[in-house]
Amino acid sequence: MAGYAVKEMFLTLQGEGLQIGRRAVFLRFAGCNLWSGREQDRATAQCTFCDTDFVGTDGDNGGRYPDAAALAKKAAALWGERLEDEAGHALIVLTGGEPLLQLDAPLIDALKARGFRIAIETNGTIAAPEGIDWICVSPKRGTEIVQRSGNELKMVWPQPGLDFRAMEAWNFDHFLVQPMDGPALQATQEACIDFVLRHPRWRLSIQSHKLIGVR
């Protein structure tokens, strides 16, 4: 279907990674290539620990946007009327679901024309197009990572069998471990702290938005 399927769009603070704390519009695309998003499929999916509802287009400011201009216009409205003045600091985070299923050059151009810096959260199984200002790749065990360069590699941990030593040879500026949220969060946090203490190249990333009560 033509256009872009968007689950939701909202203004918040980037909660994770090296851009933590920045004001950002979040654009959450619908759909993912590693999970259907249905609970009955979770156990057999390629990615089994997802914390996000990305099914459908029924969220705040969600919908089927017919073209890049319409989507960029809504994103700009969510940033607010000072976007032009604040252009150097206006951040949009493209996430999902898997944003690289839908992101294309016309949307990158339209967002840039509005003054946004573009960040992406991706699972790394699809190559990123040119023109993205900040690439965060978060590998999932058992998947083939084709996007082996970017700004930060954010590994949700623990994922037994994920070869983090191999990832260290990839072309990223920052290497992060993020505790897997779920019933065992306490234990996964401890595992991440232990990991960083043993591997000083890696830094801890926490999902700060869940602590401070923003989306």
Ligand SMILES: C[S@@+](CC[C@H](N)C(=O)[O-])C[C@H]1O[C@@H](n2cnc3c(N)ncnc32)[C@H](O)[C@@H]1O
């Ligand atoms: C919902 S995903 C969407 C973007 C993309 N599909 C991906 O996986 O990177 C956004 C970020 O949340 C992370 N994430 C998903 N579920 C998580 C969980 N249960 N605990 C911690 N991080 C999680 C992902 O690894 C990714 O870095």
Ligand SMILES: Nc1nc2[nH]cc(C(=O)O)c2c(=O)[nH]1
């Ligand atoms: N505040 C906030 N920060 C985030 N960083 C990455 C997120 C994501 O779901 O991609 C996320 C999110 O859902 N909310």
Ligand code: SF4
């Ligand atoms: S790849 Fe990302 S969006 Fe897809 S199921 Fe995993 S964490 Fe969720």
Ligand SMILES: [Mg+2]
């Ligand atoms: Mg999230």
